[in-house]
Amino acid sequence: MEVEKNMTSFLNLNVQIDRFDGTNFTRWMGKLFFLLTLPKIAYVLDPKLEPLSEPKEDDFDELKAARKKREDDEVMCRGHILNTLSVRLYDLYNSMESPMEIWNALEYKYKTENECTDKFLILKYFEFVMVDTKFVLDQIHELQVIVTKLRELRVKIYESFQVGAVIAKLPQSWNGYRKKLLHRRDDTNLEELQKHLRIEEETKSRDPKGKIIDSSKVKVVKTSKFFKNFKVNNDKKFKKPSNG
Structure with a gap:
């Protein structure tokens, strides 16, 4: 119930994010990460996040609640990531169960491509x-x-x-x-x-x-003057002498 409530709140946010189709990865990643911080679930993508221990029968209620919250947050985070992917990429990454696994796979593939784009744009700027x-x-x-x-x-x-x-x-x-x-x-x-x-x-x-x-008329003016002078000079050159 809590997951559905948070999902609804997330979708009702007045924030626009284009579906990621393989381009502008850094921009998409930054926008999505910001959106994930609003419902306070971006923490599940932290590579330094300590994993929870396996459940036991004698676990304290606090530990059970923490484990349940982590699981719910991961489900919601995974859904948000997949929901902002294009149909092609959704089908490609939908088989991955962990949001961290999806996030790392996308970052590994497209951040490398961005590094090439960086070099190309820097070269374009200097040239x-x-x-x-x-x-x-x-x-x-x-x-x-x-x-x-x-x-x-x-x-x-x-x-x-x-x-x-x-x-x-x-x-x-x-x-x-x-x-x-x-x-x-x-x-x-x-x-x-x-x-x-x-x-x-x-x-x-x-x-x-x-x-x-x-400036578009400069050449036309110069050309017109040239032909005018050419015509005058030729008229003088080939003018028949008068018989008088």
């Missing part, structure tokens, strides 16, 4: 290069998405390092402004850096008269 054909702030956003994914995998990148990385990864056309940023004596956080870059990018996108230049 990320900004180009002149895209807006700088859009590229900074792409870089921050990688940082967010690394944070979910418990790879911490300090903000001062992120600031330095953004400055180092600016496109070649920003070399002059990069030197200016590097010679600043005051510490700049990521938000302030993006404000400075936004202002500089807007400045770069204006012509001397203060009008916004549409």
